[in-house]
Amino acid sequence: MNKNSKIYVAGHKGLVGSAIWKNLQQKGYTQLIGRTKQELDLMNSSDVKCFFDDVEPEYVFLAAAYVGGILANNTYRADFIYRNLEIQNNVISESYRHNVKKLLFLGSTCIYPKEAPQPMREDALLTSPLEYTNEPYAIAKIAGLKMCESFNIQYGTNYIAVMPTNLYGPNDNFDLEKSHVLPAMIRKIYLGKCLMTHNWENIRKDLDKRPIENISGKATEEEILEILKKYGIYKDKIALWGTGKPMREFLWSEEMADACVYIMENVNFFDLVNGKKEIRNCHINIGTGKEISIRDLSQLIKNTLKYNGQITFDASKPDGAMRKLTDVTKLHSLGWYHHIEIEEGVKKLSKWYIEDLIKH
Numbered sequence: 001m002n003k004n005s006k007i008y009v010a011g012h013k014g015l016v017g018s019a020i021w022k023n024l025q026q027k028g029y030t031q032l033i034g035r036t037k038q039e040l041d042l043m044n045s046s047d048v049k050c051f052f053d054d055v056e057p058e059y060v061f062l063a064a065a066y067v068g069g070i071l072a073n074n075t076y077r078a079d080f081i082y083r084n085l086e087i088q089n090n091v092i093s094e095s096y097r098h099n100v101k102k103l104l105f106l107g108s109t110c111i112y113p114k115e116a117p118q119p120m121r122e123d124a125l126l127t128s129p130l131e132y133t134n135e136p137y138a139i140a141k142i143a144g145l146k147m148c149e150s151f152n153i154q155y156g157t158n159y160i161a162v163m164p165t166n167l168y169g170p171n172d173n174f175d176l177e178k179s180h181v182l183p184a185m186i187r188k189i190y191l192g193k194c195l196m197t198h199n200w201e202n203i204r205k206d207l208d209k210r211p212i213e214n215i216s217g218k219a220t221e222e223e224i225l226e227i228l229k230k231y232g233i234y235k236d237k238i239a240l241w242g243t244g245k246p247m248r249e250f251l252w253s254e255e256m257a258d259a260c261v262y263i264m265e266n267v268n269f270f271d272l273v274n275g276k277k278e279i280r281n282c283h284i285n286i287g288t289g290k291e292i293s294i295r296d297l298s299q300l301i302k303n304t305l306k307y308n309g310q311i312t313f314d315a316s317k318p319d320g321a322m323r324k325l326t327d328v329t330k331l332h333s334l335g336w337y338h339h340i341e342i343e344e345g346v347k348k349l350s351k352w353y354i355e356d357l358i359k360h
Helices: 015-026 045-055 070-075 077-097 132-155 181-196 200-209 221-230 253-266 294-305 329-333 342-359
Strands: 006-010 031-033 059-062 102-106 159-164 166-168 237-241 250-252 284-286 310-314
Touching: 006 015, 015 031, 015 166, 015 253, 045 077, 059 077, 059 253, 070 077, 070 132, 077 102, 077 132, 102 132, 102 253, 132 159, 159 253, 166 181, 166 253, 181 200, 181 237, 181 294, 181 342, 200 221, 200 342, 237 294, 250 253, 250 342, 253 284, 284 329, 294 310, 294 342
Parallel strands: 006 031, 006 059, 059 102, 102 159, 159 284, 166 250, 237 310
Antiparallel strands: none
């Protein structure tokens, strides 16, 4: 990519897309193109066609997706497979039609089987059944990966698929119904601390910025207490889903963005083929290669936020996969390594969340 190349970041307002946008700006790229959901519906094929006809981007980061945590994945199964397939098909097909020089497709490590050997190597893909709660989302992402791979094989395109581990960072989704585990935990423990200290001003400020099931800070105390209770937030404790035993790997989103830009600048699809007779599993895991239990993560956040209540776990709720650790050997061989460890990252995101509330 040249500094004046026309680069389209699909999903530039989201967790990953905004971090990629910021990274590109910091590295001096001057022609960045982004459209909000209101400006461009990526599920509408005619709208996407008109956008590509008008803008004609040279490079594409496909960071737009319909995402969520275990509750959302298990509840909105049809939405997760349908919406993601539509977004991917529209953007990838138009990228091909407009001769985009290189495309980076962002997937997820949930593409790997539930019982995949740990850490998960790229060649574990499609070797056994997926984890049930996020199977529709995983299948959509596998389809996107295979679409990139197939276009490369048949048409000689240069589309690279990367599979990030669990991401967290600025502009994360803190919606308690749809967010991933780490931002949800930060918000729950923050609200629990406010409840324990009778800080209703900050509780209302939090709910005004991010209403929970349409309950805002303007609701009565009884209504607020009821909705907080539904999501496991009590006056003296926080109740979290599952046993707390699952191990998870987390990567700071801005580091993920740096890895994405690094790959776009330095790696081509056929660099990843390595003379294979059957071309498959050319995607790249992006992660830290390190993991922490959900229980230990909750204690880390509790200590960071100086919360004095109790953390409990509801074992009747699903855990999801017990381990999801990525093998990052391929990523390291390409020359990229992470630097921000989970302890520093939790401090950074907790600080960002509180400062973001104060701004509003």
